Amino acid sequence: QVQLVESGGGLVQAGGSLRLSCVASGRTFSGYSMAWFRQAPGKEREFVCSFLWSRGSAYYADSVKGRFTISRDNTKNTVFLQMSSLKPEDTAVYYCAAVPRPTRPIRAADYDYWGQGTQVTVSS
Numbered sequence: 001q002v003q004l005v006e007s008g009g010g011l012v013q014a015g016g017s018l019r020l021s022c023v024a025s026g027r028t029f030s031g032y033s034m035a036w037f038r039q040a041p042g043k044e045r046e047f048v049c050s051f052l053w054s055r056g057s058a059y060y061a062d063s064v065k066g067r068f069t070i071s072r073d074n075t076k077n078t079v080f081l082q083m084s085s086l087k088p089e090d091t092a093v094y095y096c097a098a099v100p101r102p103t104r105p106i107r108a109a110d111y112d113y114w115g116q117g118t119q120v121t122v123s124s
Contacts, residue, residue, distance in 0.1 A: 002026040005023045006115040019081065023078050029098070031100060032101075033051070034051055036095065037097055094119075098111060
């Protein structure tokens with residue numbers, strides 16, 4: 001059974017940085033697509049970025065392009081989301097997601113596995 005556990009959220013001032021981590025277990029993740037989504041209160045879950053575990057090629061939402069970077073550490077089965085130049089509108093619960101297809105989808109419905117989420121709050 002795939003398990004995803006996020007950590008690293010917190011409170012940060014606008015312009016600051018945070019790094020989120022997602023520890024993945026239960027499978028070998030080559031061939032998987034991994035992604036980060038976020039959900040603000042009263043809003044739908046929003047795509048942030050996705051990438052192919054085996055190749056590391058990433059795709060970003062326009063709202064975070066140039067500010068966020070997704071990466072992985074194969075030795076620790078961990079996916080990271082480095083967030084810089086944070087804005088108050090980045091405030092949300094951030095979720096890690098995985099699906100055993102190398103298609104790097106951007107719809108939440110296309111992902112099979114989810115973590116519990118980690119809260120990111122950006123103050124102005």
